[in-house]
Amino acid sequence: MKTTEKVKTYSPQGFRDRFLENDNSKDYLFKSNSEHFFCLKLEEINQLKFPVPPSKHICHTLLFITSGTHKIKIGFEEYTTQSNEIIVIPAGQIFSIDSINTEIEGFICQFHPNILIGKYGNPEMINDFDFLKIWGSPDLYFPNKESQFIIQLLNRLQVEYTESGVTNLDIIQPYLIALLCEINKNALKINKNGTAATVLTTKFKELIYAHINQQHQVNYYASILNVTPNHLNKSIKFATGKSPTKWIEESILLEAKYLLYQTNFSVSEIAMQVGHYDQSYFSRIFKKSEGVSPVQYRKLIDKS
Template sequence: MKAKKEEDIKTYDSKGFRDKFFESENTISHFFKSNSEHFFCLKIEDINQLKDTIPPSKHICHTLVFITSGVHKMKVGFEEYTTESNEMIIIPAGQIFSIKSIDKETTGIICQFHQEILIGKYGNREMLNDFEFLKIWGNPHVSFQNREAEFILNLLSRLHIEYSETGCINLDIIQPYIITLLSEINKNSIKTNKNITAATTLTTKFKELIYTHIKTQHQVSYYASILNVTPNHLNKSIKSVTGKSPTKWIDETILLEAKYLLYQTNLTINEIAIQVGHYDQSYFSRIFKKHEGVTPIEYRKMIDKS
């Protein structure tokens, strides 16, 4: 039993999938290792030769994936989104995402940037509040009409040229283009979400709170008190908008954070349990296995053998 316990909590230093992935020069590793200015802009077709699977992960930068043809599937948070021509999927900084693969027939542009680029020379921190889709609890999927899609593609194409041909990061060019790009996205995002109900607003605030407090607060009553509603009212509102109860959202957020930590860090199982607010490693492992069908250590081994 003691040997099993030590195996469960040890740090993995062997060259498994995670280590090899982060050391690789694969183009898709740009999702994690952008340059020192935290910006890149690539054509999706340039990374189509890769078959890498990306388990739950996150980045300090915002990522925009605009599709011009084909179908692209990505899981952002708990939800899987299918993105087609003239549509964009947005991965906010700090949001957990995963990819099964990138289809060879899909074309488009991927752009990643740090929020400091928005501040830089022409912006300010207040500007960050103007773009709801860049927040973890915002709507990550935006569709465009043909005319608006042309605007988006032109802006991304200019950023791609700047990134791929100049060999340097010129913020005098990049920052204005990104601000304009986000403003164009915002117009369409607002159109998509113009019919906002009280339940939708409450759901958005709830999502914001659980992402902020998930490491310490797991009770629905806590979030209801912060939002000045009863637990029953919160439950009905969240279920009416998302189809899932607040408890389900809390459990999935805990598991998602745990899976990200199992993949993208070398923390021990015990350390990961503490990170997600479970100070009893055995209880955390039982809960993880109940939902995922495998223990945390088995999940990590599955990734390392991929």
């Protein structure tokens, strides 16, 4: 899409299809271009159809709540976001939504990472924002003063998008960068006192994301992090309440559920995608966790 092309705004009825870029083909469900952007008020899209099964998007999504509460699963953790909180769904992160509270108010802003590259940005800028990384903290609270700054920036982006679409990146890009910088300022305040265990946990999550399709052994991750398996186990349990083994198992199953929904891969292909070359073993551990086989899970999703 060229920046000179007029882009229509999203009607509430068609929003979910546009949000997911749904062209009735699972393989292209989340297809998007490098200038993809929108910013809308949540009140304008309360006719979205739910649930949304485990899914991924190649764009970053920000949900800022000004009134009411909203529940969303990011990875395998559920978050309840309230007034003056922002929920971040990083590009590539698996998320799911069971339902939406139609009484919530706020904003939803989605953008492709490449939109930060150009006149006012650069490719390295995205690395400054840890909250946009899959292993970052997705739920951030803002005191009243800081939340007003966020609202002002989102209002400006929403007005620009509603009136002009993405035709004027010279306006959208600097306001979007300012928004991310405001969010980052607060995120850094929250994370500056991170313990050694939380720092190690963050690195561990990053490694799982990068290697889950090949490496399932705690010993492997401990060696990469230059700690003993016992130390890694204690640190992860202390920081999260779950063992490294549990994190690995849940990451495998979550990736499998996403692939069952969003692709046309066979069960054997999905098993290989998550590092299991024995389809029958993969199917057994999936059914043990979910109560249904991978094939039955896919059928249940299709019916929904």
